[in-house]
Amino acid sequence: MKQYLIFTITFLISSLFILNVFSQNLSLGLPEDIDGYNKWIRLNKKIIRPRAGDPHRGFKRVYVNKTKKELVTGKKLNFPYKDGTIIVKEVREASKQNSKIVLISIMRKLPGNESTGGWDFIEYTRSSQDDSFIPLQFPQEACYSCHQGASNSDSVWTKFNNF
Numbered sequence: 001m002k003q004y005l006i007f008t009i010t011f012l013i014s015s016l017f018i019l020n021v022f023s024q025n026l027s028l029g030l031p032e033d034i035d036g037y038n039k040w041i042r043l044n045k046k047i048i049r050p051r052a053g054d055p056h057r058g059f060k061r062v063y064v065n066k067t068k069k070e071l072v073t074g075k076k077l078n079f080p081y082k083d084g085t086i087i088v089k090e091v092r093e094a095s096k097q098n099s100k101i102v103l104i105s106i107m108r109k110l111p112g113n114e115s116t117g118g119w120d121f122i123e124y125t126r127s128s129q130d131d132s133f134i135p136l137q138f139p140q141e142a143c144y145s146c147h148q149g150a151s152n153s154d155s156v157w158t159k160f161n162n163f
């Protein structure tokens with residue numbers, strides 16, 4: 001009886017462990033420091049819709065791990081962004097909040113990225129809803145070459161307008 005109980009407990013604990021590892025995989029291969037990003041402040045009040053020449057095609061919401069107080073003084077936006085800032089652009093297939101996410105682009109403000117405006121750039125994509133995200137092999141300099149066009153707003157195109 002006692003052995004049976006020990007077996008059951010061990011079985012339950014290992015199942016939980018396996019389930020946990022599995023759900024982490026399903027949590028999609030995205031980095032931990034952006035966990036819960038969709039609860040962060042959104043920079044764009046309206047969803048950015050696909051348009052001609054769209055650099056990251058889809059319906060976009062852009063989030064930042066800062067408070068409104070850190071982002072704005074009155075109606076004036078505070079630049080530059082501080083070290084530790086993370087900006088996540090979520091790109092969905094359709095405008096609905098629960099439609100498929102096709103791309104996650106991330107900019108992290110970190111010391112030592114002098115050649116890319118102080119930002120670390122990376123993007124993740126996946127081939128189907130059930131697959132994990134995988135990082136795209138795209139040189140950061142190529143991201144920055146376009147983002148430096150937004151030099152008035154610290155290389156970030158989307159300006160906070162979610163007052």
Ligand code: HEC
Nearest residue numbers: 055087089105106107121122123138142143146156157158
């Ligand atoms: C050809 C220009 C271009 C290139 C190349 C580009 N971006 Fe962007 N990116 C934009 C524009 C424009 C926006 C504003 C939102 C939109 O319309 O997509 C943007 C938005 C973003 C945002 C949200 C913050 C912001 O600036 O608005 C992130 C994060 C981002 N891009 C990451 C990347 C990464 C990572 C790469 C390289 C893998 C990259 N971008 C390459 C033009 C570009």
